[in-house]
Amino acid sequence: MVSYQLCLRKVPDELILILEMLSCKKSENLNKNNQDFFKNVNWNEFVEMSIHHRLFPSLFLKIKEEKWGFIPQQTMALLSQYVKINTMNMLSLSGEMGKLGTLFNQHNIPALFLKGPILGAELYGSLSLRTSSDIDVLVSIKDLNKVEQMMKVKGYIKDDYFSSVLNDWKWRHHHVTFNHPETKMKVEIHWRLNPGPAKQPAFKELWERRRVSTFSQSPIFYLSKEDLFFFLVTHGARHGWSRIRWVMDIHQLVQQDLDWNKVMKVLRSYGYLDIGGQALILTNRLFKTPISSDMEPLFQRKRANQLAHKAIFYLEEMINLHTEPVPIHVSKYHQRHLFDLMSAKQKCLFALSLLHPYPVDSETMPLPKNLHFLYVPLRPFLWTWRKSKAIYNNWGT
Template sequence: MIKAAKIDLSDISNELSFLLFILRDVQELDEKRIREYASNNMKWDSFIQLTLHHRVYPIVYLKLNQIRSSLIPADIMEMLRYHYNSNIIKMMQLTREMNKICDKLSDDSIRTILLKGPTLAIQLYGDMSHRTSKDLDILLDVEDVERAEEVMTRLGYELEDKHSLNHNWKEKMHHLSFRHKENSVQVEIHWRLNPNSSDSHSFNRLWGRRNNVLLLNREFHCLGNEDLLYYLADHGARHAWFRLRWLMDIDRLMPKIDSGKMHDYFRQYGGQSFTGQAFILASNLLDSKIPHSMNQVTNNKKALRLAKTSLFFIKRIVKLNPVPEKSVVWHYFRYTLSLMTGRQRARYLLNHLEPNVEDMSLLPLYKPFHFLYVPLRPFLWFWRNIINN
């Protein structure tokens, strides 16, 4: 096992430092170590705020509850217990919906791969109560998207995306979002792993490498380990790792990775830089043990630069999804561009010159006049984000 290059953590808060200590897989979480942090002017309100923001309260509650330290305020433990129990109910609800949706899609001969949700919790943590999820993410073949949309409608889900306004929506988007009319469960139907993935990650190839998870006495299909690492690292990188939950996933997945297979995977699909970023952050923040054979992934200048840059977002309580807060927009824009390859940057900038659903909704134009959206885009963006915000 190796340690990744060190990054400067000297300016992180005492509350974040304590949170990271709890999340590490250590045996020294005892009264003495808690006292060290508690005596350093611990702001418990900030600690609970960080724990909830990073969506790691199930693990934090379980570890602190096991210690039962008198140094942890009773109201903090009660709040953690409340959110832990609420998450169990949420995960049970998602599991019930996942079972129902997968059954109906299967009835229509639509194959499904579960990307996150309860199956990921089982796959990485062994217990669905140990991880949080706000929605279900289901990957399927691009050819099955319209039929899946019909199934979701029959199940009482309403489409939240106005994709019908754009004729090439499958090329410009990578998922559709649905919300149930009664129980408010959110479901995303994906046909690509991420916005930039190409035919190299076709559904049939992912299906051929899939893993299975047993839940509710039935098997659900999920990504194979190498595909899952690529997907989780890419997802976390695109969101600048502003939630520690995503790094916890990387930490739990790392021991399951076959280094030889992963190097072959990188040669075929790329992804070394954002995977290296994930490993460097996990090593520094969570003390994750990186296999020695993966040394070249972390010994990468771009990966180290990305890891240092993303600390800006980890150390603050910020929201970057679905849109970044105004206070960090410029930081996030520069970070996003630094993450991309030259070709991806060019495609990203070109895509922003083309009309999108928001433009068409704000200023509907007949199709022959769609070319006007290009010069009008800066004005429409300004109206949406500045005037109407």
């Protein structure tokens, strides 16, 4: 079997130490057993790295189990504090998830819970061992209006963060956010697993393969193991694996009994074989995840190895793609990486999607709603006009 090595030379020592701790088995010793190395560790950076990558719950438990004596007491106290806060947060999210599950069932709305507390229980055996800031629920797009009304009745306020022309929101976006002003809960209602234009499994397929959890008194439905792998690898890749917790999720999941024929069938159907391979290479290299013979067809893909190498960029500094402003060099790299992730067919779909009107076109030339169809032939001209105007303004400065 091919063994891919990734260049981690520019990855901070503190992060390398965290990864070695988490991947260290009981029968092994840490490779970093040189006392001089530990003297040079910046323990504040160590804690910050563990928080940024959302690894601190598992890291704290691992340190307690192994009883490593070289960790400063102040560092352990800080980690302990964050773990307690996270546990309370996950318990709150768990309670709200149970209420929402009951609500969806009462309204006869099929709903699949994607992440959050249910993944903590499913992948780590305890909801407190995974972090989450919100609840993600996937519903059929035909039920979206009904869900919106249901959420409003429960006191949630919709965050209208995007506008749309000719209903492009249905495929350009994949979720809408609801915030509760009193409880501070955030719920993302998805109608797609990922934003378009790439194709992906229909809700009906995912629902037919669903699992049921006894997480709460009311049934909670979530993705099959194979569909969960598809979702986690596409989600992690789309975010550049910039939080290693997403890689650790894969590490935990692949050690369960997955049907790899089904996994590869769904990945192949939607053009994500290389992304599946990228995830396996990353988890094998970062967490020493064993690769079985069933995983080898994904693991040994040459393009998957190339994509895994490109993902290391996101580990060389603490990159947060959700906090504005994103540094220009990070933004440009991420745009290129997203394009590199696409299969040839997905790149063609993406190119065609650029011809579809964007909200900015309606701002450039406002038209009555009944004439919005004209934005399709007008788009090349409006795009050229905006670019020319931008160049002219730059000359003026």
